[in-house]
Amino acid sequence: MLSTMQDAPLTVTRILQHGMRIHATSRITTWTGEPEPQRRSFREAGERASRLAHALRDELGIDTGDRVATLMWNNAEHLEAYFAIPSMGAVLHTLNLRLPPEQLVWIVNHAADRAVVVNASVLPLLVPLLPHLPTIEHIVVSGPGDRSALAGADTAARVHEYEELIAGRPASYDWPELDERSAAAMCYTSGTTGDPRGVVYSHRSIYLHSMQVNMSESMGLTDKDTTLVVVPQFHVNAWGLPHATFMTGINVLMPDRFLQPAPLAEMIEREKPTHAAAVPTIWQGLLAEVTANPRDLSSMRHVTIGGSACPPALMKAYDKLGVRVCHAWGMTETSPLGTMAHAPAGLSADQEWPYRVTQGRFPAGVEGRLVGPEGEFLPWDGESAGELEVRGPWIASAYYGGAGGEPIRPADKFSEDGWLKTGDVGVISPDGFLTLTDRAKDVIKSGGEWISSVELENALMAHPEVAEAAVVAVPDERWGERPLATVVLKEGATVGYGTLKEFLGGTVAKWQLPERWALIPAVPKTSVGKFDKKVIRRQYADGELDVTEL
Ligand code: ADP
Numbered sequence: 239m240l241s242t243m244q245d246a247p248l249t250v251t252r253i254l255q256h257g258m259r260i261h262a263t264s265r266i267t268t269w270t271g272e273p274e275p276q277r278r279s280f281r282e283a284g285e286r287a288s289r290l291a292h293a294l295r296d297e298l299g300i301d302t303g304d305r306v307a308t309l310m311w312n313n314a315e316h317l318e319a320y321f322a323i324p325s326m327g328a329v330l331h332t333l334n335l336r337l338p339p340e341q342l343v344w345i346v347n348h349a350a351d352r353a354v355v356v357n358a359s360v361l362p363l364l365v366p367l368l369p370h371l372p373t374i375e376h377i378v379v380s381g382p383g384d385r386s387a388l389a390g391a392d393t394a395a396r397v398h399e400y401e402e403l404i405a406g407r408p409a410s411y412d413w414p415e416l417d418e419r420s421a422a423a424m425c426y427t428s429g430t431t432g433d434p435r436g437v438v439y440s441h442r443s444i445y446l447h448s449m450q451v452n453m454s455e456s457m458g459l460t461d462k463d464t465t466l467v468v469v470p471q472f473h474v475n476a477w478g479l480p481h482a483t484f485m486t487g488i489n490v491l492m493p494d495r496f497l498q499p500a501p502l503a504e505m506i507e508r509e510k511p512t513h514a515a516a517v518p519t520i521w522q523g524l525l526a527e528v529t530a531n532p533r534d535l536s537s538m539r540h541v542t543i544g545g546s547a548c549p550p551a552l553m554k555a556y557d558k559l560g561v562r563v564c565h566a567w568g569m570t571e572t573s574p575l576g577t578m579a580h581a582p583a584g585l586s587a588d589q590e591w592p593y594r595v596t597q598g599r600f601p602a603g604v605e606g607r608l609v610g611p612e613g614e615f616l617p618w619d620g621e622s623a624g625e626l627e628v629r630g631p632w633i634a635s636a637y638y639g640g641a642g643g644e645p646i647r648p649a650d651k652f653s654e655d656g657w658l659k660t661g662d663v664g665v666i667s668p669d670g671f672l673t674l675t676d677r678a679k680d681v682i683k684s685g686g687e688w689i690s691s692v693e694l695e696n697a698l699m700a701h702p703e704v705a706e707a708a709v710v711a712v713p714d715e716r717w718g719e720r721p722l723a724t725v726v727l728k729e730g731a732t733v734g735y736g737t738l739k740e741f742l743g744g745t746v747a748k749w750q751l752p753e754r755w756a757l758i759p760a761v762p763k764t765s766v767g768k769f770d771k772k773v774i775r776r777q778y779a780d781g782e783l784d785v786t787e788l
Contacts, residue, residue: 247418248445250481251325255413257484258284264461264487268313269496269505270382278314280484286315287322288411289404295326297403298353298376302327302414303421307351307374309333309360312471312492315380315400319355320471320480324422324441327414331424332472335360336765337434343370345426345434350641352376355400358383359495368393378403381494418442424638425474427570435646436638437570444481447573447632450601451482456566456578457542459513461487466506466538468493468516469545473766474574477515477544477566499527503535510537517545518552519767521563522706525555535559542566544574546768547674547692550595551700567597567674571651571658573632576604577672596671597664604630607657608666620667623688625678627657634658663688680771682711683719689750691771694721697745701738703731708761708769712754712778721752724774724783726760735788756783 262281353376380400426434544566568574579598581590608624616622636645664674675690698707714720762773
């Protein structure tokens with residue numbers, strides 16, 4: 239028997255129209271580095287999105303299904319592209335401007351992007367790549383910055399100015415009726431552990447994911463909030479915030495290219511966001527900044543941290559500043575919201591703590607299971623560790639296979655029954671809280687036992703003289719692999735390896751303690767600010783680290 243309900247497609251267009259109409263006066267504030275930021279209402283941004291769609295269709299000839307790339311910071315124009323491109327039936331392809339040039343070239347060609355909207359400040363990165371980007375027919379330049387690099391560019395692509403392109407065009411658009419399952423946006427994985435792979439989000443997956451982001455068991459923001467979106471719009475759709483904001487009228491504060499700790503602290507003090515989202519390294523940097531130069535962060539009631547494991551010591555430090563950190567887990571393949579660590583009801587602050595340091599619980603739209611080494615499903619007993627697999631309406635079922643190609647389902651990423659293999663190893667408690675112990679590729683396999691690199695890192699980073707620490711597996715004749723601890727000390731710190739090892743011994747089993755130690759000036763980071771352990775492993779193999787054995 240069929241239902242009697244209407245079947246309205248869940249599309250990005252609906253989110254755009256809703257935000258423009260119902261939350262017309264909510265604001266997007268973009269930091270400019272000038273005394274005054276740029277301010278724009280949702281209605282204005284929506285109208286500009288309509289103008290952009292007209293320009294893309296009429297002037298650039300962008301058609302249904304065409305990929306339009308963005309190479310941009312977080313700003314109002316990027317948000318306009320976020321809505322214009324999918325709503326007109328084309329596919330938004332956000333490019334990570336921190337990727338190595340050869341990866342960017344590979345990704346643009348693989349996606350066969352026809353046009354790219356680029357911030358002028360990023361032109362020095364784009365222009366040298368243009369000879370290798372034959373599919374790009376149009377370059378749309380936006381925002382402040384020198385455009386002279388384009389003058390001698392080796393490309394047949396036409397160059398447009400964003401503001402000139404949209405000027406004078408109609409402020410409304412007769413948006414097409416789209417199939418909710420059609421492609422709306424795509425994003426390649428950042429390749430922390432391998433080659434980039436294209437994930438293609440549907441209108442439906444974005445719509446449902448946005449609703450989840452807005453639920454109080456997730457980020458739970460309303461039009462009374464302002465969110466500081468530090469997580470880049472090219473990093474898994476800024477964790478869904480751009481779409482979520484238009485759904486509930488959340489005011490948006492965009493940092494543009496001012497992502498250093500000092501301007502971030504200044505924008506928080508001046509613009510008073512109530513929420514912010516970013517990876518742990520951003521929060522580490524901001525903490526060091528406000529410790530040295532105190533600022534008023536009191537407006538920021540809560541912060542979403544994800545992308546890599548948040549060291550508990552960092553959470554505690556923000557607790558002391560009155561900023562509540564909520565830990566979240568996700569991936570490019572999961573849109574990204576997979577879990578969030580709100581403690582269950584009715585607990586004291588002390589009782590909440592063990593829940594807050596986990597990766598959290600699955601929302602109703604995400605199912606999880608743990609798979610052991612023999613492919614067996616493991617119980618949720620808080621002890622049995624296995625690879626996490628997930629499924630749900632905003633979880634990828636395949637990777638983009640290129641124009642005309644079939645979707646790709648590598649056996650190491652998708653189970654035969656269609657679940658996504660996350661590559662993350664962890665346990666789930668009987669009450670459903672996920673604790674990730676490591677990435678499968680980072681876990682240290684010592685004499686048949688597993689050592690969690692994340693656990694060692696968290697324990698090290700709890701030492702008051704340690705700024706950062708990354709632990710990687712290195713080959714060992716006797717045990718197969720053993721941990722190497724690479725440590726960044728705080729300025730002026732003098733603590734020795736022996737003391738650190740003793741300190742670790744307070745929380746970590748003796749057989750897991752690293753015997754190899756090296757001081758490094760900074761932990762190498764990936765394009766989205768995660769610890770880049772590939773680089774440390776290579777540095778060790780090439781003898782570039784000054785290693786002491788204890
Ligand atoms: P990449 O795999 O290239 O880093 P993603 O941004 O998709 O690209 O990263 C997803 C991965 O990041 C997850 O599989 C997991 O290993 C890690 N991750 C994300 N959030 C967390 C978290 N809260 N705790 C631990 N690891 C996390």
